[in-house]
Amino acid sequence: MKKNIHYILIFSFLIFFIEGCDEGISPEEEPLVAEAHGIEGTLYFTNWPPADSVIDLRLVAFLNYPPVDIISEVLQGRAKYTDKLPYGVDSINFTLILNPLPADTIRCIAVGQQFGNNIQEDWRLVGVYYTPGDSSFPGRVFIPPDSIVGGINIKVDYKKLPPQP
Amino acid sequence: MLKRSFLVFSILLIAYLSGLSQGTTRGTIKGKVIDSETRLSIVGANIMVLGTVLGTTTDKEGNFLLSGIPTGNRQIIISMVGYKKQIKSFSLTSTEIVNLLIELDQIAIETEPFIVTANRREQSLEEVPLSVSVVTDQMIKNRHTVTLDDALKYVPGVSITRSQINIRGSTGYSYGVGSRVLLLIDGIPQLTGDTEDIIWESVSPDQIERVEVVKGAGSALYGSSALGGVINIIPLSFSTKPRTRINFYGGIYTAPVYNSWKWSDDARTSGGFSFLHSNRINHLGFNIGGSRTLNDGYKKNDFLKRWNGWTRLAYEFSPYQVVNFNFGILEQYRGNFLYWKDVNHALESKPDQTDDNVKSLRWNVGAGYKQFITNDLFISFKTNYYRSKWEDNIPTTNDVNGSGSTSEFTVADLQVNYQASLSHQFTTGLIGTYNNVTSRNMFGSRKGYGGAVYAQDEINISRKSYLSMGIRYDFQKLENLPAVNQVNPKFGLTYTLAQNTTIRMSAGRGFRAPSVAEVFTSTEGGGLVIRPNSSLRPERSWSLEVGIRQTFSEFIYTDFSVFRNELWDLIEPAFGDDGFVHFFNVTRAYTTGFEAIVNLSLFNRFLTSSVGYTYLYPKDVNKNEILKYRPRHLLFISSKINVEFFQISFDFRHLSKIENIDHELIDLGIIPDGDIRVPVYVADLHLSSDWASFGLPLVTSVHIENLFQYYYTDFLANLAPLRHIVLSAEIKI
Numbered sequence: 034m035k036k037n038i039h040y041i042l043i044f045s046f047l048i049f050f051i052e053g054c055d056e057g058i059s060p061e062e063e064p065l066v067a068e069a070h071g072i073e074g075t076l077y078f079t080n081w082p083p084a085d086s087v088i089d090l091r092l093v094a095f096l097n098y099p100p101v102d103i104i105s106e107v108l109q110g111r112a113k114y115t116d117k118l119p120y121g122v123d124s125i126n127f128t129l130i131l132n133p134l135p136a137d138t139i140r141c142i143a144v145g146q147q148f149g150n151n152i153q154e155d156w157r158l159v160g161v162y163y164t165p166g167d168s169s170f171p172g173r174v175f176i177p178p179d180s181i182v183g184g185i186n187i188k189v190d191y192k193k194l195p196p197q198p
Numbered sequence: 199m200l201k202r203s204f205l206v207f208s209i210l211l212i213a214y215l216s217g218l219s220q221g222t223t224r225g226t227i228k229g230k231v232i233d234s235e236t237r238l239s240i241v242g243a244n245i246m247v248l249g250t251v252l253g254t255t256t257d258k259e260g261n262f263l264l265s266g267i268p269t270g271n272r273q274i275i276i277s278m279v280g281y282k283k284q285i286k287s288f289s290l291t292s293t294e295i296v297n298l299l300i301e302l303d304q305i306a307i308e309t310e311p312f313i314v315t316a317n318r319r320e321q322s323l324e325e326v327p328l329s330v331s332v333v334t335d336q337m338i339k340n341r342h343t344v345t346l347d348d349a350l351k352y353v354p355g356v357s358i359t360r361s362q363i364n365i366r367g368s369t370g371y372s373y374g375v376g377s378r379v380l381l382l383i384d385g386i387p388q389l390t391g392d393t394e395d396i397i398w399e400s401v402s403p404d405q406i407e408r409v410e411v412v413k414g415a416g417s418a419l420y421g422s423s424a425l426g427g428v429i430n431i432i433p434l435s436f437s438t439k440p441r442t443r444i445n446f447y448g449g450i451y452t453a454p455v456y457n458s459w460k461w462s463d464d465a466r467t468s469g470g471f472s473f474l475h476s477n478r479i480n481h482l483g484f485n486i487g488g489s490r491t492l493n494d495g496y497k498k499n500d501f502l503k504r505w506n507g508w509t510r511l512a513y514e515f516s517p518y519q520v521v522n523f524n525f526g527i528l529e530q531y532r533g534n535f536l537y538w539k540d541v542n543h544a545l546e547s548k549p550d551q552t553d554d555n556v557k558s559l560r561w562n563v564g565a566g567y568k569q570f571i572t573n574d575l576f577i578s579f580k581t582n583y584y585r586s587k588w589e590d591n592i593p594t595t596n597d598v599n600g601s602g603s604t605s606e607f608t609v610a611d612l613q614v615n616y617q618a619s620l621s622h623q624f625t626t627g628l629i630g631t632y633n634n635v636t637s638r639n640m641f642g643s644r645k646g647y648g649g650a651v652y653a654q655d656e657i658n659i660s661r662k663s664y665l666s667m668g669i670r671y672d673f674q675k676l677e678n679l680p681a682v683n684q685v686n687p688k689f690g691l692t693y694t695l696a697q698n699t700t701i702r703m704s705a706g707r708g709f710r711a712p713s714v715a716e717v718f719t720s721t722e723g724g725g726l727v728i729r730p731n732s733s734l735r736p737e738r739s740w741s742l743e744v745g746i747r748q749t750f751s752e753f754i755y756t757d758f759s760v761f762r763n764e765l766w767d768l769i770e771p772a773f774g775d776d777g778f779v780h781f782f783n784v785t786r787a788y789t790t791g792f793e794a795i796v797n798l799s800l801f802n803r804f805l806t807s808s809v810g811y812t813y814l815y816p817k818d819v820n821k822n823e824i825l826k827y828r829p830r831h832l833l834f835i836s837s838k839i840n841v842e843f844f845q846i847s848f849d850f851r852h853l854s855k856i857e858n859i860d861h862e863l864i865d866l867g868i869i870p871d872g873d874i875r876v877p878v879y880v881a882d883l884h885l886s887s888d889w890a891s892f893g894l895p896l897v898t899s900v901h902i903e904n905l906f907q908y909y910y911t912d913f914l915a916n917l918a919p920l921r922h923i924v925l926s927a928e929i930k931i
Contacts, residue, residue, distance in 0.1 A: 057908045
């Protein structure tokens, strides 16, 4: 009987061992487009400034306009931005998944540049998305649930910056 | 000139004290040690006179004789493997010989009933009013501990976040600066002078006799940094016969199951060796050791190459006068894996961080002196110099070649123990510190100094109750900033309800003065700027605890405690109004909870097991949220099976999912997928064979860490070690 208990213990342990392996964190599966909402398009750059003045560069989507500042809006969950954009390119395609921001009207889409070391204050908008035919005010874009809105193209000309909000 | 004067003064002081001790009268004790149950003699039991270096062992009839003991009220400790240790108190005169019959009780559960750290002197655990856990050298060896923090992961109430220790929720994670737990080696602080952090690698596991973990504020005896607890490393004692131990090991990490995580076709391996020689020749005892540690790292750019060397010498001028010397050195070169690239590339860092590395050279030299002045007056003097130098190649806008820092921390500690009577034990002391930091692109060149005075009285109110009260005043000055003055009181009470039941309660205040790094860090990179804050105040705390220890039989030991720590002015990095990152006094908090520990011995000692559970509620009062990086539930289970020359041990630990982190780092996109985390369930298995019974001086072992290959993060975007299989062989000569 004592021997049997030992065998049961060892068998249970092996089952536990085999069943328990490789749990925990795993790589993320690619998010299904149908489950995400966001924007995509192309950014065009001209007249780049010196590289040391472009500490950071991102495409930002704001739920509010005018924003307080980029960092505060992102931290407060009212804006989302892309990964850092590369320096010196002529153009780049982007896709920005906006989850977990709600599928709602985006009031401003712009390219933000950090030009100094103050992460909170040293940002400016260097390119803004306008509704075709109307460059008087940032274009509003309604994002339906589970869909990616395309055609968000922005021209960034460092010699001709847009008015700051 | 100053050093020479100090040397002359020291020699004169020793000569003077030696003269004083000559006038001490001596007495003799003799006796017999027997098994309380079988009444048979116990051979080889150790007898030590408390507060002295006097000691002996019993002969083959169980008898002992010890002469030359200072007269007065004395205590001896009698210990033997497999038996419960005992303290005997008696009054000794020079005219009569004290005769003792000592009956030792067999124990099934190995506990460590003698503690040094709680009251700066060796005393029975039953007298200690705080929660104390002990990690023995055997536990350290059984777990194939390469750095000490690996062994501390299994102490109830303790969690380790990326090498930063957290006792009962005191610390969380503070980015490698300002430890809220004080590390001592033989009672002397061992924190770096610049960041005031613990460098676990600088302590070789071979040089440890045991580690005492005191939970709760300990600043009333140990000063700054002892906010959440104290860890004291008790150095390995000297072998009475020549003893050499050489250990070789090699290991391999199991590849991850997910293809996207595989970043190398090569096996990721670890390996190394260590040696230790211990001996006593006449009046000179010495331990000398060294080790080499190599690790490819399971993560990209997480490699490590390390040399350790250390020695400890002690010379007994007489049984009442001992001087010791110690030295340790660490040279290390390692990759600097900061965060993963993203969860799909969890074992690779961002492309611009794959060449980051850190080189360090750290060494310490110390000396100590112990002397009986009179029969009841005992002094000890300890000093230590700790030099820590590191350099990295991580570019900042200040210097593209990286940063570095050299810190020199010197401490001197004079302690006096006076036994006024059998019921009064008085302890007092003076401490001085000097800190000198020279840094490239980080902290600037900074100097600081400090002093402290403390006093404590321990009173045996009755045979059942034991009271301790103490107070310490600390003064610290850093550069031209306002001095920090702090008074820390403590109070403790133990009461023996029944033969096997002791209740305890304690209250103590803790504080931590800001480190050089927190006050003066000035660096920038990646768009983030860290700027100094000269207006930082010390962190402060109050710890309260009530507990009960109960031995139900020789097979079951339990300890239950309820605790609460009130914390003020916790220092954390945060964005300031100027948009720069500073360290600020941002948080008023408390942690409260309970801890239950059960030690079992089953099936006639075939299986021994220890279970520890801690519930923690860490609350940030200012923000009305859970404190960052603190798990709410901590569970530890350790079991050991002994079959003749074979031993199997199994460790399991569970930490609940961390509820709160630095969300800003994730929201701003600084750490991709940094909010991915899971509860921790980790099991380790250790198999070991001692071949001594076959005439071979060899111990072989297999260690499987993270047996079930469970994937979890031990910090933001840092995957904890994968399954690691290690084979080791130890030759004992």
